Every structure is written in structure tokens, then in C-alpha cells.
Amino acid sequence: MTAWTDIPDSMIQQGKPIRATDGRALRDNPAAIAAGADGAPRVQGIALGGVYLGSFTQDGKRPQALVGLDKVGLLVADVITVGSLSGGIVxxxxxxxxxxxxxxxITLYTEPSTTGEHAVGRLHIDLATGAWRVRLLSSDGSTRITEGTLTLPPGVNAIRLTKANDYAVTVYDWFVLGARS
Known part of the structure; x- marks a missing residue:
């Protein structure tokens, strides 16, 4: 992680040359802020809104992980499930x-049984409070909403998902919608 360097106001003045250490700090401090370095100003949650983390496909009992979530507060995934025979337990x-x-x-939710069909929805996981919620709309028009609260380990910074049964394909597109300090 890039270290934060304080730059005294007296060093940045009109007509005064910039010292090399201050120039490096001007170059490196934005990265230190983004990484949450000690001493750096904290990025407010609104500044992290809509950051796309990536996508993974769950198609069996092979756990898929998201790591590096140290400063993530609210984690959101768009969810698409295809062909769940008996309702996969996520x-x-x-x-x-x-x-x-x-x-x-820990069991989060059961996917709707959608033999030959699909379900779409959104999963919210608050890594600051443990609150979570999923809302899935099946192709038959039914809606399933499930919510709860997870007991979080201190400094939670990684999650992984798997299915306990019915290994239908589920795709997750992950976004950060808020930060924690």
C-alpha cells in the first residue's frame, strides 16, 4: 500500500519551487487515499458508489470468492439463476x-425452482452490520424476498459463496455501493 505523506501548506506557495518529496507526495497521495492508508483522509461511501468488482459464475459446489473487501460497506450483486431444478441452497x-x-x-437463501426457466434479482450484503437481503423474480412471475443478519468476523474482508445442492448455474455481477471506515 502506498503511504500517505503530509504536505505542509508552507511548502506549496506561489513562486516557490516544489521539493522532490512534495512532488512524490502529490503523485502518491491519491493512491494512499484510495487504499485507506494510515493518516490519509477517509473516502466517503458516496465516493465509492457504483464501483464494479467483477463477475463470477457459480455452477456447482466449487466456492467462488471475493477478497480485498477491507473498506467495503455495502456489497451488491445482480443475480441470474438458470434452470434450478429443486431450488439451490446458496x-x-x-x-x-x-x-x-x-x-x-451459512445458508443465505434458497433459489426458486425454475426448471427450464430462470430467475433474476439482487443480493445486498452489508459488511458493516451483517444485514443482507435478496430479491429474486422468477420467469413465472413469482417474487421471493429473503433477508437476515450475519454474524461478521472482526474486520471481515472476504466472502465466498457455494451451493449445498441443485447445482444450477448462477451468475453474480458484484458492485460496491458504500464504504466503511
């Missing part, structure tokens, strides 16, 4: 050490 595991180890599997 489970989450949480880590406070960057994904080196995880706690036990």
Missing part, C-alpha cells in the same frame, strides 16, 4: 484474514 462463508481461512457455511 451458502456464504466469511473471512477476516483476506481469505486465508473462512468460518463455516
Amino acid at each position: 451458502q456464504i462463508a466469511l473471512s477476516g484474514n483476506g481469505g486465508a481461512s473462512y468460518g463455516g457455511w
Whole structure:
């Protein structure tokens, strides 16, 4: 992580040459702010809104992980499930050490049974409070809303998802909608 460097106001004045250390700080401080370096100003949640983290496909009992979530407050995923025969049980595991180890599997929700059809929706996970909510709309028009609260490990910074059964394909597109300090 890039270190934060304080630049005294007296060093940045009209007509005064810039010292090399101040020039490097001007170059490196934005990265230090983004990384949450010690001493750096904190980025407000609104500044992190809409950051796209990436996508993964869950198509069996192979856990898929998101790591590097140290400053993430609200994590949101657009969810698409295709062809769930009996309603897949989606489970989450949480880590406070960057994904080196995880706690036990916790059941989040059961996907709608959509044999030959699909379901779309959105999953919200608040990594500051543990509150979560999923809303899925099946192709038959039915809606399923499930919510709860997770017990978070200290400094939660990684999650992984798997399915306990019915390994239909589910695609998650992940976004950050808020930060935590």
C-alpha cells in the first residue's frame, strides 16, 4: 500500500519551487487515499458508489470468492439463476484474514425452482452490520424476498459463496455501493 505523506501548506506557495518529496507526495497521495492508508483522509461511501468488482459464475459446489473487501460497506450483486431444478441452497462463508481461512457455511437463501426457466434479482450484503437481503423474480412471475443478519468476523474482508445442492448455474455481477471506515 502506498503511504500517505503530509504536505505542509508552507511548502506549496506561489513562486516557490516544489521539493522532490512534495512532488512524490502529490503523485502518491491519491493512491494512499484510495487504499485507506494510515493518516490519509477517509473516502466517503458516496465516493465509492457504483464501483464494479467483477463477475463470477457459480455452477456447482466449487466456492467462488471475493477478497480485498477491507473498506467495503455495502456489497451488491445482480443475480441470474438458470434452470434450478429443486431450488439451490446458496451458502456464504466469511473471512477476516483476506481469505486465508473462512468460518463455516451459512445458508443465505434458497433459489426458486425454475426448471427450464430462470430467475433474476439482487443480493445486498452489508459488511458493516451483517444485514443482507435478496430479491429474486422468477420467469413465472413469482417474487421471493429473503433477508437476515450475519454474524461478521472482526474486520471481515472476504466472502465466498457455494451451493449445498441443485447445482444450477448462477451468475453474480458484484458492485460496491458504500464504504466503511
